Amino acid sequence: xxxxxxxxxxxxxxxxxxxxxxxxxxxxxxxxxxxxxxxxxxxxxxxxxxxxxxxxxxxxxxxxxxxxxxxxxxxxxxxxxxxxxxxxxxxxxxxxxxxxxxxxxxxxxxxxxxxxxxxxxxxxxxxxxxxxxxxxxxxxxxxxxxxxxxxxxxxxxxxxx
Numbered sequence: 001x002x003x004x005x006x007x008x009x010x011x012x013x014x015x016x017x018x019x020x021x022x023x024x025x026x027x028x029x030x031x032x033x034x035x036x037x038x039x040x041x042x043x044x045x046x047x048x049x050x051x052x053x054x055x056x057x058x059x060x061x062x063x064x065x066x067x068x069x070x071x072x073x074x075x076x077x078x079x080x081x082x083x084x085x086x087x088x089x090x091x092x093x094x095x096x097x098x099x100x101x102x103x104x105x106x107x108x109x110x111x112x113x114x115x116x117x118x119x120x121x122x123x124x125x126x127x128x129x130x131x132x133x134x135x136x137x138x139x140x141x142x143x144x145x146x147x148x149x150x151x152x153x154x155x156x157x158x159x160x161x
Contacts, residue, residue: 076118076138076151083124083136084153086111091131100126118151 087097090106097103103126104115117123118138125145127135140149 072119073140073151076120076140077154079116079118080124080136080138080151080153081157083107083116083126084157086113087126087134087136091134096128096131096134097126098128103128 086107087103090097090103090110093110094106097106100115100123107113107115115123118140120138120141120143122139122143125135125137125139127137129135136153138151139145140147140151142149
């Protein structure tokens with residue numbers, strides 16, 4: 001009976017050792033970037049680049065952008081419209097913010113949100129004209145006011161508000 005228990009225990013220990021060793025072997029091999037044929041017939045490396053760290057190869061982290069997302073106009077447009085709606089709701093429930101600082105404070109107070117940055121890393125701008133007329137906008141990729149690439153609240157969003 002003691003031999004059976006000892007044999008079972010040794011067998012179990014051997015199985016654990018083999019499974020742990022096999023897991024480590026699989027992790028250290030890593031996968032190579034996939035080579036894909038594009039329409040032109042040439043070979044191109046997959047979009048994910050790798051870097052060597054010690055004896056292991058890791059996928060490089062994705063590029064970080066100042067605003068936290070890959071810059072593009074549609075994402076900025078959506079957030080401009082959302083900010084406009086938040087401020088519009090604030091104007092209907094309390095006094096409309098008169099300055100950018102007041103709009104930031106009101107957004108923080110009412111919605112527990114910080115005033116966001118656009119995809120290019122600049123804070124969205126707020127301009128008060130009257131209680132029924134204000135604007136939220138992004139200065140766009142160039143970060144300069146009143147240029148062609150500025151992103152304003154869409155007219156559809158204004159009429160639905």
